[in-house]
Amino acid sequence: MLDAPFAKWIDEHQDELIARLKEAVEIPSVSGDASYRPHVVRMGEWLRAELEKLGAEIRSVPLGKQVLDGQELDLPPALVGSLGKDPKKKTVLVYGHYDVQPASLSDGWKHEPFQFTHDKETRRLYGRGSTDDKGPIMGWINAIQAFQETKTEIPVNLRFCFEGMEESGSEGLEELVIKEAKGEFADVDAVCISDNYWLGTTTPCLTYGLRGLSYFSVSISGPAADLHSGVFGNVVHEPMTDLFALFSKLVTPQGKILVPGINEKVAPLTDDERKLYEDIDVTLGDFEQAIGAKVTISEDKAEVLMGRMRYPSLSIHGVEGAFSGQGAKTVIPAAIKGKFSIRLVPDLDPDEVNELVQKYLKAEFAKLGSKNTLKVEMLSGGKPWVASIDHWNFRAAKDAIEKVYGKTPSYTREGGSIPITLTFAEALGKNVMLLPSAYRYFPSNRVGRGDDGAHSTNEKLDLANYIEGTKTLGQYLLNVPAAAASA
Numbered sequence: 001m002l003d004a005p006f007a008k009w010i011d012e013h014q015d016e017l018i019a020r021l022k023e024a025v026e027i028p029s030v031s032g033d034a035s036y037r038p039h040v041v042r043m044g045e046w047l048r049a050e051l052e053k054l055g056a057e058i059r060s061v062p063l064g065k066q067v068l069d070g071q072e073l074d075l076p077p078a079l080v081g082s083l084g085k086d087p088k089k090k091t092v093l094v095y096g097h098y099d100v101q102p103a104s105l106s107d108g109w110k111h112e113p114f115q116f117t118h119d120k121e122t123r124r125l126y127g128r129g130s131t132d133d134k135g136p137i138m139g140w141i142n143a144i145q146a147f148q149e150t151k152t153e154i155p156v157n158l159r160f161c162f163e164g165m166e167e168s169g170s171e172g173l174e175e176l177v178i179k180e181a182k183g184e185f186a187d188v189d190a191v192c193i194s195d196n197y198w199l200g201t202t203t204p205c206l207t208y209g210l211r212g213l214s215y216f217s218v219s220i221s222g223p224a225a226d227l228h229s230g231v232f233g234n235v236v237h238e239p240m241t242d243l244f245a246l247f248s249k250l251v252t253p254q255g256k257i258l259v260p261g262i263n264e265k266v267a268p269l270t271d272d273e274r275k276l277y278e279d280i281d282v283t284l285g286d287f288e289q290a291i292g293a294k295v296t297i298s299e300d301k302a303e304v305l306m307g308r309m310r311y312p313s314l315s316i317h318g319v320e321g322a323f324s325g326q327g328a329k330t331v332i333p334a335a336i337k338g339k340f341s342i343r344l345v346p347d348l349d350p351d352e353v354n355e356l357v358q359k360y361l362k363a364e365f366a367k368l369g370s371k372n373t374l375k376v377e378m379l380s381g382g383k384p385w386v387a388s389i390d391h392w393n394f395r396a397a398k399d400a401i402e403k404v405y406g407k408t409p410s411y412t413r414e415g416g417s418i419p420i421t422l423t424f425a426e427a428l429g430k431n432v433m434l435l436p437s438a439y440r441y442f443p444s445n446r447v448g449r450g451d452d453g454a455h456s457t458n459e460k461l462d463l464a465n466y467i468e469g470t471k472t473l474g475q476y477l478l479n480v481p482a483a484a485a486s487a
């Protein structure tokens with residue numbers, strides 16, 4: 001049990017900390033939709049002001065332009081800065097993202113996604129970004145404020161890097177991190193990222209790996225306009241039929257990727273490695289509860305974990321231009337764009353995967369004998385990352401978790417992607433660690449629904465996790481000097 005003054009302050013100021021998260025969630029900073037770009041910029045300005053209130057020196061760094069939805073837009077600026085420059089102290093770089101995934105009530109949310117809802121009965125905080133990644137960013141701010149309010153010396157120098165494009169491939173950030181490796185980040189000793197999740201509901205995690213990502217769009221066009229299927233069915237090559245034929249060649253219902261050259265690059269599994277997954281403190285039931293149904297591909301817990309952590313996966317996300325309304329419209333869409341992505345593990349490189357996918361889909365399309373036109377594009381790419389847990393950075397976090405939760409964390413690899421992580425590791429040459437500050441991805445036993453995760457409908461953060469997670473981040477910073485000294 002943690003009884004430090006800063007932790008007590010956090011407990012006593014919960015309303016203030018909730019109000020801060022509410023303000024953040026209510027700025028709809030969706031990076032993947034051009035019409036929301038002003039909100040992403042406003043979110044960056046709001047965050048900068050919060051950091052400056054704590055005395056941090058922050059710069060908003062322009063990252064250039066992008067073309068989105070046919071418009072040329074300024075990328076949202078990255079926030080780069082510092083708090084403390086004492087040469088006797090270790091320096092920790094904190095990264096997070098202030099953009100969010102799209103969300104709309106019509107997707108099945110119980111409340112407006114950008115209207116923060118504090119359900120006092122279940123003690124849950126609902127809203128897009130509550131867990132990914134505004135809750136964790138607020139956790140850092142809350143912890144620093146708690147130190148300052150209780151006159152607790154922060155025993156490390158802090159560097160900050162917050163971006164507004166993580167959910168859209170982190171465009172522009174890599175160059176900045178490489179440049180700042182010799183500038184603002186030159187003195188960094190370790191990096192801490194809080195932007196992922198525990199595996200279950202009871203055991204905290206520390207994360208030493210992330211999958212990379214290659215995200216593709218497949219456009220097929222032919223007719224000059226949408227057609228009447230009674231008039232032109234069995235007369236024209238239909239773009240949607242071609243797309244479904246192609247998509248059926250990507251992955252089997254058992255999750256096996258069919259693009260040649262991908263599975264071959266994955267390192268073979270050893271008995272010792274399998275044991276690592278068998279020993280992780282999570283059950284098949286935890287997964288089923290999160291999913292809300294018994295539909296896992298395997299019933300072997302280690303296989304399920306490896307499917308998420310150490311093997312690649314291919315997921316089909318959606319089709320633009322397809323009829324998706326109610327009723328029975330008899331249309332042949334003239335042009336459609338299918339979206340799918342491949343999560344990457346070592347040694348899969350996004351550019352190499354792009355080449356394999358392009359070659360394969362073009363060959364498969366040729367076999368269809370269609371007169372339509374195919375265009376395959378990789379929209380974004382990010383490399384996988386795996387770190388060593390044998391470092392003081394991980395020890396400082398492990399001790400913090402043990403102090404706050406009284407439990408030893410599980411060491412996990414994350415199935416999701418944070419493209420900039422590998423860049424931090426390589427450009428700075430320092431240890432990077434993911435500390436999911438207890439923000440739960442999986443629903444708790446009390447509600448047991450499978451629909452309240454990050455990127456999904458009804459995203460939420462348990463109040464207890466917001467509060468204890470804030471303490472964990474603070475305690476981690478307090479632990480750094482001793483952990484580093486004993487290294």
Ligand SMILES: C[C@H](N)C(=O)N[C@@H](Cc1c[nH]cn1)C(=O)O
Pocket residue numbers: 132133166167168169195196213215380415416417418419454
């Ligand atoms: C793990 C992190 N919180 C996250 O959700 N990352 C996204 C990154 C992304 C989205 N599009 C492109 N990259 C993810 O893993 O989907």
Ligand SMILES: [Zn+2]
Pocket residue numbers: 097132133166195
């Ligand atoms: Zn995130």
Ligand SMILES: [Zn+2]
Pocket residue numbers: 101132167454455
């Ligand atoms: Zn995300």
